[in-house]
Amino acid sequence: MGRTSKDKRDVYYRLAKENGWRARSAFKLLQLDEEFQLFQGVTRAVDLCAAPGSWSQVLSQKIGGQGSGHVVAVDLQAMAPLPGVLQIQGDITQLSTAKEIIQHFEGCPADLVVCDGAPDVTGLHDVDEYMQAQLLLAALNIATHVLKPGGCFVAKIFRGRDVTLIYSQLRVFFSSVLCAKPRSSRNSSIEAFAVCQGYDPPEGFLPDLTKPLLDHSYDFNQLDGPTRIIVPFVTCGDLSAYDSDRSYPLDLEDGSEYKYTPPTQPPISPPYQEACTLKKKGRLAKEIRPQDCPIGTVDTLPQ
Ligand code: SAM
Numbered sequence: 001m002g003r004t005s006k007d008k009r010d011v012y013y014r015l016a017k018e019n020g021w022r023a024r025s026a027f028k029l030l031q032l033d034e035e036f037q038l039f040q041g042v043t044r045a046v047d048l049c050a051a052p053g054s055w056s057q058v059l060s061q062k063i064g065g066q067g068s069g070h071v072v073a074v075d076l077q078a079m080a081p082l083p084g085v086l087q088i089q090g091d092i093t094q095l096s097t098a099k100e101i102i103q104h105f106e107g108c109p110a111d112l113v114v115c116d117g118a119p120d121v122t123g124l125h126d127v128d129e130y131m132q133a134q135l136l137l138a139a140l141n142i143a144t145h146v147l148k149p150g151g152c153f154v155a156k157i158f159r160g161r162d163v164t165l166i167y168s169q170l171r172v173f174f175s176s177v178l179c180a181k182p183r184s185s186r187n188s189s190i191e192a193f194a195v196c197q198g199y200d201p202p203e204g205f206l207p208d209l210t211k212p213l214l215d216h217s218y219d220f221n222q223l224d225g226p227t228r229i230i231v232p233f234v235t236c237g238d239l240s241a242y243d244s245d246r247s248y249p250l251d252l253e254d255g256s257e258y259k260y261t262p263p264t265q266p267p268i269s270p271p272y273q274e275a276c277t278l279k280k281k282g283r284l285a286k287e288i289r290p291q292d293c294p295i296g297t298v299d300t301l302p303q
Pocket of ligand 1: 022023025026048049050051052053054055056074075076077090091092093116117118119120135
């Protein structure tokens with residue numbers, strides 16, 4: 001595959017490089033803002049699951065805060081530095097990371113918390129949806145500690161079978177909850193974004209990091225009647241914007257001539273690096289499947 005073929009297949013990938021964004025995801029946040037004016041009046045924001053950092057780039061350029069720390073970016077992966085963005089490397093589902101973030105906002109809460117977190121997908125839909133929900137709830141838990149009243153929370157969500165449970169939990173804390181799908185998010189993906197505005201926790205609610213928000217005592221299938229919350233679904237991004245599921249010719253419709261642009265910021269320590277090095281040396285082991293082994297040898301497979 002030539003290095004230009006991805007540019008042809010994915011117009012947002014190409015435009016991201018040409019506009020200096022570290023990832024095509026930047027367009028998702030920009031299109032969400034077009035619809036919901038997320039950045040209006042925002043001076044302090046948290047970007048959870050931020051690497052390689054295109055949402056942090058957008059935030060640091062669009063919001064009115066000054067100096068380092070008006071945007072706090074958190075990710076498992078190391079991220080190349082960005083001006084005005086304070087970075088925390090850690091797992092948002094871990095207490096120690098949550099505490100570090102919360103400490104930063106003590107006495108000076110945030111206006112906006114965003115989370116574009118995605119677990120490594122397994123292809124097992126139920127598992128992927130569950131993991132995604134855990135990430136979202138970890139992000140919500142952090143948001144309840146750092147958001148100021150009226151603040152906004154935006155998080156990636158997988159529109160799976162049990163998504164109404166999540167909507168119901170979000171509605172406990174926000175006066176408005178919507179599900180939005182930006183043009184730059186592929187139709188073929190179950191990804192969408194929960195846009196929660198007007199942070200307004202129930203009276204007497206005390207944020208507590210020791211109590212996970214996902215309440216396993218719920219029976220998912222019994223959410224009906226008044227407990228079943230149906231949230232509005234909104235698409236955003238101009239309808240004339242590029243369709244993320246289409247391939248476009250390399251010369252764009254506005255007549256601009258194609259010129260290859262390298263990625264703005266290649267990942268500094270990607271998790272697949274070790275596999276690439278092993279592959280180059282021809283030392284990447286092939287998966288051993290039980291059906292390929294002679295009968296009776298399966299128990300001796302390496303663990
Ligand atoms: N919004 C980012 C941007 O614009 O550059 C892209 C985010 S990428 C789709 C998802 C990120 O979620 C990955 O960088 C991954 O490391 C991070 N992630 C997944 N699980 C996490 C966790 N438990 N804690 C922190 N980050 C996590």
